[in-house]
Amino acid sequence: MARPLILPLQWRQLHQALCPKAHTLGHNGVQACARAVTNSNTTTSKRPFHTTQARSAVGPPRRSPSVRMQERKGTGAVSGDVLVTSNGHGLDRDGFWNRYCVAHVEPTLAEFKEFTRQMYETYDYLLPPGVNMATFGSVGEQLIRLSHSRFPSxxxxxxxxxxxxxxxxxxxxxxxxxxxxxxxxxxxxGCAKAHSRRALVHLVNQYISIEGVDIYRNTEPIAQIKDLALKDEFPQAIMLYAKLLIWRGEHGQAARLLEQKILPYLQPVSTPPPLWEDIKLLDDFESPWRMYAIAVEKEQGLQGILNATRRAALEFHDPLAMTDYAISVLETDEPHKYEVYESYMAAAALGQHPLACFYLANLYYRISQGEFTTEAERDAKKREATYAQRRAWLRRFEPIEKWVNTLFNQPLDRKSYRILAMDWYELAFDMGNNESGYILALLLREDGEMEKSREVYNLTAQMGLPTSLSKKGLKLMEDKWEDQTFKPGPPPQLLRLA
Structure with missing residues (x-):
């Protein structure tokens, strides 16, 4: 019913997205939020922010015919780029974009001037403290002019x-x-060449993620990231360098780096932290706990993964770790494993983890269908076991205790579990889980709410119907949607707990 917990081979398969195809030692990233409290908000300079006049009067140098040929293809750059990003940007061997935009600058300037206030107010949380709109407009205009006329430096x-x-x-x-x-x-x-720490982290992460790049080649930017990680202890640089070490197969060094420089400074948060305080930088990196678990796997095996996951779940309440820990409990002989599973999956779901919401909804739906015992049934069994151990002279008080339990502790019946499941399906669907949307549409259809069910189904179809279902089955359901005598129920393959 549940997947076997993270055996080494399965762990690597689970983490394929973190490691591009060109790399042989990578793992996939799953989302979580944790904040590093050491050096997370400092900049490379302690001097106050100020601007200078744009050098718009200085025109670009005259370009050679070969360069103008490149311009006709859309960018001002010399030939010889050997790397291409996922967005189609050509980079040199060190990961730099030594080009400039050759489109006319005036339309972009006009667009920026028109939306300066709107951009400033909308994205003020991304801007440095103390930057007013005038400074934002001045710096933005200079960036636009220079990026349309000069090579970055x-x-x-x-x-x-x-x-x-x-x-x-x-x-x-x-x-x-x-x-x-x-x-x-x-x-x-330009900012990476000027030693902006944040720019260096983003540039090197983009560089090593390109398919075909040699991750064992120590470029100058990679050397700078190593110094930022080991000497300056810049949190995001530590994460990036640990990621590179794992890809290179240096798991022990990566584990020690994370254990000494990252894990002691993490603290749980109830909401995702701001971008510049997020240790993962918009999910550019694996969760620190998962990255650490990957690193210790080579030395400690499955037990190392379990220990790291358990600590992250119990001590730091990481939603991903709590989800994994709940799943791991299903593979044990723990007598109350489904209750433990429910408690940790519910905590992860309350931490806004969409997959946890989906798994929790599936558990409640399967309880409503009689597959698992309800809380009332579990409590009844516990009371019976307790009564059986009592002396005969105490049994005369049993009716009073049962009455108190009934009055003050009224667990849900199976019908209520179905309603609860629908609430969690709806929440998971709101967070982008298409499987939840499909099941929710089917359950609304079963309840006779045809208009609402069709609306949810259409929204799910726009998002993408579950790929685990056959096209034939989806087509049959689509054709018979209005036939209320046809009630197949949610597909079993979608009702997984892991």
């Missing part, structure tokens, strides 16, 4: 401001413009 970034981390954060907001991806890539390269 450290000197150009510093000509905008000495606080290169702040320049990078502003470029992050400019990604929403029509040409924003070019402006951002230009700033990413």
């Amino acid at each position: 450290a000197s150009l970034i510093r000509s905008i401001s000495i606080d290169v981390d702040a320049v990078y954060r502003i470029s992050f907001v400019l990604r929403t413009l029509s040409k924003g991806r070019y402006i951002y890539q230009w700033a990413l390269t």
Whole structure:
């Protein structure tokens, strides 16, 4: 019923997305939020943020015919790029985008000026503290002009401001413009060359994730990330360097680095932390606990994975770890394993983990169908076992105790469990789980709420119907949706607990 818990081979298969196809030692990332409290908000410079005048009067140098040929293809760059990102950006062998956008700059400037206030107010949480709208507009305009005329360099970034981390954060907001991806890539390269720590982390993470890259080659940016991790102890750099060590097969070193420099400084949070305080940087990295579990697997095997997961679940209440821990309990001989499973899966679901909401809904639905005992039935069995052990002279008080239990502790019946399941399906669906949407539509249809069921079904179809179901079965259900005598119930393959 539940998947076997994280055997080494299955663990690697579970983590395929973290490791691009070009790498042989990678694992997949699953989402969680944890905050590092050491050096998470510092910048490379202690000097105040300020700007200088844009050098718009300085025109770009005259370009050679070969360069103009590249321009006609859409970007101003010399030939020789050997790496291509998932977004189609060509990078040099060190991961830099040594290009500039050759589109006319005026439309982008006009677009930025039109939406400056809206962008500033919408994305103020991404901007450095103390940056007002005038500064945001000035820096944004300079970034746009330079990224449309000059090759990126450290000197150009510093000509905008000495606080290169702040320049990078502003470029992050400019990604929403029509040409924003070019402006951002230009700033990413320039700010990394100017030693912005945040830009370096993003640039190297982008670089090592490209299919075909040599992860064993120590480029200058990778050397800088190593220094940021080991000397400056910059949390995101530590995570990135640990990720690289795992990919290179240096699991012991990665485990020690995470155990000494990351795990002691984590604290649980009830809501996702802001981007610049998030140790995972918008899920660029694995959860620290999962990354640590991957690292210790080679040395400690399955037990190391279980210990790391259990600690993350019990001590730090990590939603992903609680989900994994709940699943692991199903593979034990624990007599109350489904109760433990429910408690930890419910905690993970309350931590806004969509998959936990889905699994919890499945458990409640299967209880409503009689597959598992209800809380009332479990309590009745416990009382019977207790009564059997009591002396005969105490049994005269049993009716009073049963009356008290009935009055003050009234567990749910099976019908109520079905309603509870629908609530959790709806919550999981709201968070993007399409399997929950499909089941919810079927249950609404069973209840005769045809209009609402069709609405939920259509929304699920737009999201993408569950791929685990056969096309033939989906087509049959679609054809017979209005036939209320046809009630197949939720497909068993969707009612998994793990």
